Amino acid sequence: MTSGSSHPMPTKSKPKSRRASGGRALLAVLLAAVLALVATACTTSTSDIGVGLPSAQTNTGAYLVDTLTVRTSTVLRDSVVTSGSGYLLVGRTTDPLLGTITAKSFCRLGMDAAFTPSGSFVYDSVSLVLPLITTPTAYRYGDTTKTQALVEVHRLIDPISATKPSFASTKLTKLNYDSTTVLNQGGKAPVRRARPNLTSLRLRLDDTFGRQLLAAGQAGRLTTQDEFDTYLPGLVLTPAATDNAALVLFSATVTDAALLVYYHDPTDATTVLSSSFSIYTGNRNFYQVRADRRTGGVMGLPTASLQTVDASRTAQQTFVEGALGLQTKVEIPYLTNLLDFGANATITSADFTVPVTASTLSPFVPTPPALLISTANAVNQPVATAVSGTTGTYVSSVSYLTSTSTLSGLDQGGYTWSVASYCQAVLNHVIPNNGLLVSSVSPALPSRAVLGSQRSTDKLQLRLYLIQVK
Template sequence: MNLQVLHKPFFHRALSLGLSAFLLFLTACQQPNEVGLGLISDGDIRLIYVDTLTLRTSTVLLDSINTSNPNLLLSGAYTDPEFGRIRATSYISYIGATVTAAQILPTEAILDSLAIDFSFAYFYGDSSQTQRLEAHVLNQPLAISKEYYNFSSVPFAAQALGSTTITPSTLTRTVGNVRGSNVRIRIDSPDLLARLGNISRGVNPIPKADIDNILPGIALVSEDNSQAVLGFDVAGSGITIFYHLPSDTLGQTAREFIAISAYGLASFNQIQSNRAGTPLASLSSQTPLPNTAYIQNGLGIATKIEIPYLNALKEGNSRLAINRAELIIFPEPNNSVFAPNSTLGLYFLTPEHRPVRTRLFRERAFQEEGRDLNSNTFPLRLSLSSNSRTYRALISSTLQRMQQNENISFLIGSSFYFVSEDDADNPISNANVNRMKLSITPNSTRRMRLELYYTLVK
């Protein structure tokens, strides 16, 4: 069997080792009854290594970005010279949490005060700047059965129910099961305190309809001059009623009743942008920007990748078998205020170059190598290497299937999934506003590229 190898000198040693093993395997295949043998004649195989393959990029804007039931409640704003002014407001629905008997609000409780609490978990922008957060009452409850998007809004009262001022850099963030700093908005409303207290006494859990009748929800709004978007862990956020009992001694610390949770059935983030005067000013869902590579979470900005010359590697009627394909992505250098994503994802496109959506309206992702390509259970996540500052993805199996298409294209975007499509905490990308630019500078050693090993079979 004849084997022709084309390679570049830099890769000679690594390639020779791989070829030695491959040749050993081929020379051992002497029995014609072995599976697959006898189908390929001598001289029909050529193994070729290509260190780079041309990639064509463009920045696209996805519409209808679902931000319902996020794991982070966002509020704030920041300004970026390339992405413009970004602003986020969270709309929050509350639900009665099931508590232990000892945690139920006693019927004889004497109510003292009321607060809305948020567990700090995330920021993006200048964390050294002080900013003001305001809680506004929604005019109507959020619909449990409705999907909300980054452009959705619900009317709320013009006057704030309460507010607080914080400096993000002085706070600790939620890490795993360890809660971050508690950000508290004190509510000076004896009427609201009394009404929430009345539906809570001796009840476990408090019916959601009762809560909605008194407090339809909250819009968490940041002041206009904010320089960072803040994120709060929805699981650690809720309403606290402070009270004491008739039997309590003078000076005893107020008791806390915490059973009205933001970890409910309907909340969403509104995320807006003003890109006027930036390189992305003309970007729209109908107008992609060629020869650019931008990504922004929560707003649906992603990079479309096309591989125009993959099928051109075939010679005549030869078949292309991809042995290994690795996509290497380099983020443009950035400052610490706007750090790149810790993870990225790759997503399928329809023939009309729209994202393929799953039954849960999520973008269908590339799967890990060796997994079922038709599932969405093991989405491929590209982690940023702290040493090389690169993202790497093995896409051999997926590219082998895609090469049957006339136009080979896919999306690079933020990582949409924690674990699986059925994970209740799926949409991490839609719950933050991280942004990044990918390096596509011609002739740069840090330009995005596809490294490919393949076999041609005549």
């Protein structure tokens, strides 16, 4: 059941004793439980009270508390690292909640050997091959029934750092590239659909670019990786200016992801010769994502790093989105009021049930991701504690599950995880009560979950059971 901030005190409901004997004693216990429920406007049925608790004993009091206030908010952590993720994300789509999302990718090309083709060889063509992540729900975000311009290719000017991480935020990583020159053949990206059975994208590039690359090799200017990096620091993949359909995820960790130059020996014109410059061998790639909410989406979401926006300002819902760095903070501000039960109060179980707002699910949005739960500090950063270890990880993965709502009878998806050890550590004054951060297990993937609050239609619930040793 829920409780507003005006009722910080927990309500304790005495369970039915398994040692109670006789109909009169049992009736007395039931009446006491019912009166307690009415007094606190509790919606929990009598049959639910005490489920899973140990037998009551003469020196033990057992209680269910489900009236603790839970505060939720959305936090922005824009330092999402996408270098080393193995993904290239490209495209543009309009999310009704997050606004217009645009993604572009940067990649370095690698050499398996010196590129020294014979001066007599004749250029034929040049292509860029981009294999897609083959699980449809994992790599497509948006309306794949629309055609879109996939993908514009540009020449990178600044090299990708080999020592520093590269971030999804355009504010944190800035690299110059030739945005005005499109290397695709004809200066335009091909128009097509990101259909589910599409396994790779093959882009024919400009012949002038290809001839210059072959000529540089024939001139002996591309014998080492350093020489090649100086000649071509990398490529940038962007959506066309008018593209607005879907985000598409490519793999950068397979050898098929490569720039291929084709040529032939004029003395043997029927034999195709080629050289490959692999994205995988280049081993430096990342992507960037930004959301524009000027023309749509939920207003009021945080825009500054570590900023917190209460759920009351975002229609009683909070957000988790990997690439954009959106996380949810969950706090139990009056948790220490449980000490009213006594200094020896021991929590036997405590679970959060957090539904995903049903209206935010869509065939055009990936399935909500698994969640990572971390202990937080006062400024919304993950922090190591006695219950989360050196990394700050409290629960390493919470899967998204669907079930049938007991209230509506409809399918309801969401998450459930235990907070018993966190709550007990707070009561024991082992850790401060700074709350928990909820983020995506795969922060480099652009998938989202919109979570309900205590005051939303899809209510967040905290059910806590404790015993009091007298």
